[in-house]
Amino acid sequence: MLAYFGPSGTFTEQAARGFATPQQELVPFDTVPAALAATRRGETEAACVPVENSVEGAVPATMDALTEGEPLVAVAEAVLPVRFSVLKRPGDEPVRTVASHPHALGQVRRWLAEHLPDAEVVATTSTAAAARAVLHGQFDAAVSAPVAVRHYPLEVLAADVADVRDAKTRFLLLREPGPLPEPTGRDRTSVVCTVADRPGVLADLLSELALRAVNLTRIESRPTKDRLGEYRFSIDMDGHVAEPRVGDALAGLHRHCQHLRFLGSYPRAEPGGTPAGNDEFVSAAAWVAAVREGRGA
Template sequence: MTRIAFLGPRATFTEQALRSMPEAAGADLVPCTGSPAVLDAIRDGSADLGCVPIENSVEGAVPAVLDGLVVDPPLVIVREAVLAVRFALLVRPGTGIGDIRTVASHPHAIAQTRGWLADRLPGATVQTSASTSEAAAQVARGEFDAAVSAPLAAEQHGLQILADDIADNAGAVTRFALVSRPTPPPPPTGHDRTSIAATTENRPGALLGLLTELAVRGIDLTRIESRPIKDRHAEYWFHLDCTGHVAEPAMGEALAALYRRCDRVRFLGSYPRAGNGGSTAAPATSPLPIVGADAERFAAAQKWLDEVRSGGTA
């Protein structure tokens, strides 16, 4: 039976997103405390797949997940899901609004309800938990007075919904990634996303050169974010999401060009998109020529690309 780790405990938004994916049918779903623990479970073989939140439409990317995807051994994203998030204030039965002195939740949930909490609970201390459901469990254990969580967690932990739909921004969504050890990417669907991370030499125009390799091939860049390299001062991983699939010629050319140009490139997966669209512009048919490039670097880049397409650990 397939074992799939997810950000737990039970009744998190991550579990809801995971259950919408076909891989969850008939699988053993294993809750973990924190997204890093999910990624560790995949790497050590105690789970075949893992589901983690990777990006929120209000608060942006989840730093712990971005950082966890670029350490060794490599991992890749094989599917994503987008879930509309609805937050409720959960308390133990009998607790009134005036009784609340402490509130707990995941940092992204706190960020999305900060205005509501400041307006309705100005004197409460807000603290962070590993997940929204863990915050609900902590309230049930008496560690906090209230939790910002999914309404589903109230039934799971025997709590009462004191206030519902408390997000400051209506319509917020979170994107979740299903992660695996390196494996051949799912076949192209014509509606795909490719995720990569790259580091470049710190010199003028280095990042512009990286982005140009995508632009001249008509590839739509849908997200870029920098994260510090933990053991190198003032050096960064650039995380990029693009529309397209590694099996397609334009994307393959772009990735090979990045491999030649960058210090390091980490392929993080090509997989079907689950929302937030992208450009419908036709890909460029005539990429700019690269003059005077080292033949050995071209050969090395092609070898790396072939390994990526076949599910290797390049």
């Protein structure tokens, strides 16, 4: 079974369908923490959740749920293009309220200001939860994934809605810790660094990556929630922990962190990223080994 952030008709369900094996049953959960908790309890083999949007940035619910609680690791990612359909109940009722996931609302702000300027905008747990609520008469319109109309008998008020063309959302497939996916040469590694509040600590973290030419693809700070002003850094980088330079960089991060959580090394969904380039690290390690054994100088 594969848990996903639902209900039926979310973008996340589409990503989950791409990950699922033909015999794997998909199970929706109304929140990201609930989908992850099912996997932590061993009720589902994996969970699919959104992690990052090209317009609105990281999905805070995912960042927090992966940082807190029992560790889970990402084994795959998917990137989907994001365009919305605005759905309403059939009929001529005016649209006084429009609902969606905050990330979706952030991606259609201009469209709403232009086309539904008087509508009250309401946040829901997901785009599909908004469609479901419209069906039940709680709101007048929902900003949803285009597939939602197949799950909820609503009318399409507007299709192909997006303030930013080519917006994309990245999703992760997470499992309990176990064997890592093999390196492919175009991988991504994700970690969360909890650090002491001291001058230069962020520069120290970044230097560990820069020294090894490890490309940072995302850095985000999230409050630890314990004390005002105390933050964690959520970091994505190109490469796989099995690569010597990435392993070295993670060891370097570990030295600066109070706690370093490994969130996985997994193949990138899209081409790009910096090429692996481990040769100097392999030959340098061989040189050190030779020196230690008295075979080199």
